[in-house]
Amino acid sequence: MSEEFKVEIVNPEKSFLVKDDVSEVVVPAFEGEMGILKDHISIISFLKPGIIRILSKSGDENYYVEDGIVEFKNNNLSILTSTIFNLADMDKSKQQDLLKQAEEEANRTDINDQSKYLADQKVEVLKTLN
Amino acid sequence: MASLDDLKKRIASVKSTQKITKAMKMVAAAKLRRAQESAEKGRPYSEKMNNVILNLSNGISDKENAPKLLSGTGQEKTHLCVVMTSDRGLCGGFNSNIIKKSKSYFAKILDEGKELKIITVGSKGNDQLKRVYGDKIIENISFKESKNANYFDADKVGKMVIEKFEAGEFDVCTIFYNQFKNVITQIPQAQQIIPLNNEGEENSSEESYEFEPDEDEILSNLLPKNISTQIFKAMLENSASEQGSRMSAMDNATRNAGEMVDKLTIEYNRSRQAAITKELIEIISGAESL
Numbered sequence: 001m002s003e004e005f006k007v008e009i010v011n012p013e014k015s016f017l018v019k020d021d022v023s024e025v026v027v028p029a030f031e032g033e034m035g036i037l038k039d040h041i042s043i044i045s046f047l048k049p050g051i052i053r054i055l056s057k058s059g060d061e062n063y064y065v066e067d068g069i070v071e072f073k074n075n076n077l078s079i080l081t082s083t084i085f086n087l088a089d090m091d092k093s094k095q096q097d098l099l100k101q102a103e104e105e106a107n108r109t110d111i112n113d114q115s116k117y118l119a120d121q122k123v124e125v126l127k128t129l130n
Numbered sequence: 131m132a133s134l135d136d137l138k139k140r141i142a143s144v145k146s147t148q149k150i151t152k153a154m155k156m157v158a159a160a161k162l163r164r165a166q167e168s169a170e171k172g173r174p175y176s177e178k179m180n181n182v183i184l185n186l187s188n189g190i191s192d193k194e195n196a197p198k199l200l201s202g203t204g205q206e207k208t209h210l211c212v213v214m215t216s217d218r219g220l221c222g223g224f225n226s227n228i229i230k231k232s233k234s235y236f237a238k239i240l241d242e243g244k245e246l247k248i249i250t251v252g253s254k255g256n257d258q259l260k261r262v263y264g265d266k267i268i269e270n271i272s273f274k275e276s277k278n279a280n281y282f283d284a285d286k287v288g289k290m291v292i293e294k295f296e297a298g299e300f301d302v303c304t305i306f307y308n309q310f311k312n313v314i315t316q317i318p319q320a321q322q323i324i325p326l327n328n329e330g331e332e333n334s335s336e337e338s339y340e341f342e343p344d345e346d347e348i349l350s351n352l353l354p355k356n357i358s359t360q361i362f363k364a365m366l367e368n369s370a371s372e373q374g375s376r377m378s379a380m381d382n383a384t385r386n387a388g389e390m391v392d393k394l395t396i397e398y399n400r401s402r403q404a405a406i407t408k409e410l411i412e413i414i415s416g417a418e419s420l
Contacts, residue, residue: 010174010175010178011175011281012172012175012176012281012284012359012362013168013171013172013280013281014168014171014172015171015174029342030342030343031342031343034342041340042338042339042340043339043340043341043342044182044185044186044339044340044341044342044348045341045342045343045348046348046351046352069179069182069348069352069355071178071181071182071185073339078178080175080178080179080182082281082285082355
């Protein structure tokens, strides 16, 4: 029996990625990283800024996301996100841009604790990409 | 009867108008393809979002304490209407259809003695509504600078709506937009987004989900996003509808101009011939009288 399942990433503009030979996906869920394998129980969770790792036969892929929702059901993983970047396409300047934006956001004082936490997360993740 | 010179000028002017409408039609056709594509591509996101929320709200244990965005404030006193129109004219009945639909809705609300607040998106809607409902319009947003509908703009509108909701400024929110069916048919839609309307969409799957963190927290995080998503969907549908509507309107205009040119040309030729005949008669009768 194969150990593969289907993953679909959609953003508001289009269906970003569809892959059906995925063996494992690691998502930055709100309460910590979560690895999803085949026949995982149905789950809904949301994402914090971080890296999505997709492991498949045809090669591994890494994506940077800032927010989103994951839904896993019947061996279908759907990830809904409004901001996603393929790390392979992300160059230094792009990353610096995002980092600068995130830092600005984190330094604002008029935001609530949760947005502050999310902004800090962004900064942290983007720094590790260096 | 108009003189020959007048007719000639008239024909030239109609011809140049025809050229303009023809060009506009072709531009609209090219834009339509792109807008239609992005409207279709955007559908999976809003559908999936809807599904997740449906599953969540079915699984929610304690309906009393459900987030207000889902269950409403418990009263229906103040209605907020977001009327989405285009920023440009010359697109047939596109804007007036939305306005007509929303006006009948406004009349109903005011008849019931409820309070009405309006946000207009797009300057054309504002122009048409401010004459009658000027005092009800609390905000006017226009995205003239953005070339295509993008999520960022929709998010701005969504955040504003949520802010007003949390400040207790309204109880029910409805958005008005044109749904794109095909090039010649666009259906004006009124969609209630707060509180979320799940009528008739009972999901039969009794699948139990695991939630992390718990349902309430996910829901309260998800619902604001859903508002922006729904608005974004409406914007995409609207932009496809606008181009479709403009294309068919310009197509009609081009055809009408063609017909007019034909008619004017016949008239021109006729009066030219009449003038020639008249001259001939004058010459002949002048010669005969000698």
